[in-house]
Amino acid sequence: MYANAPGDPPEGSKAVKAQEWLRRISKECGADALPIVGRIIEKYMEDEEDTSGRFWINPQQAKERKAKINRIKDGLERAGLTYNPGGMLTKGEGLATKTLSELIKSRNIGAIDFEFERAIKNIESSPREAVSAACNILESVFKVYIEEHDHLIMPAKQDLQAVWKIVRADLGLDASILEERDLQEIVTGVVATVHGIGALRTHASSAHGAGKRPYKLKPRHARLAIHAAHTIAAFVLETWDEKSGRSQTI
Secondary structure, eight states: OTTOOOSSOOSSOHHHHHHHHHHHHHHHOGGGHHHHHHHHHHHHHHGGGOOSSSSOOOHHHHHHHHHHHHHHHHHHHHTTEEEETTTEEEESOHHHHHHHHHHHTTTTOHHHHHHHHHHHHHTTTOHHHHHHHHHHHHHHHHHHHHHTOTTOOOOSSOSHHHHHHHHHHHHTOOGGGOOOHHHHHHHHHHHHHHHHHHHHHHHHSTTSOOOSSOOOOOHHHHHHHHHHHHHHHHHHHHHHHHHHHOOOOO
């Protein structure tokens, strides 16, 4: 089978077969269970994306299909899972991602969704590509911030460090002006993390040559970069929202 589910098809109706096979996958497949289930539901989750015109459906059918997909998503969410394009199921990533999703709804930053999907999809197969996407997430947020503030000027060199320098100065993300030591340490860490993500892409990701001694990037490294990028992006957007109404430091 395409999904590599174990054993022969169970007996019974479709519903009974599906339930029994899912139980078998959970019991026998261990760490491989999520990839298998992801491949099983891939067809159902991504049918709605078909725009080729090969499979015409009327509006009522489209509505019913969307409702089925939403029910699957709701079930996954209750289990602490998220579906990503390409049959990828991820665990324990909902809160930060959901927060960021809510923050970008009011802004035209569709590039973030695209880069996040690219990052998640490539964690296991291409950690370098995933790190590159994580860096692009931050670049997209910072560039949009600059574009939407008339008093700011986009730098000639629009790399991560250049746009980040402008954004952090305008938002007051400077540890030296904070009184609380705990916040000083956190903001210092945020600044260092942005630099680290950019450096990781420069030295090890698909955006640049690997050099004589390429980094041995592993999925856990890529996952760390992605989560860090999303946390920082959400923090910047929240600070932006707050400062839109109140002019003060964090």
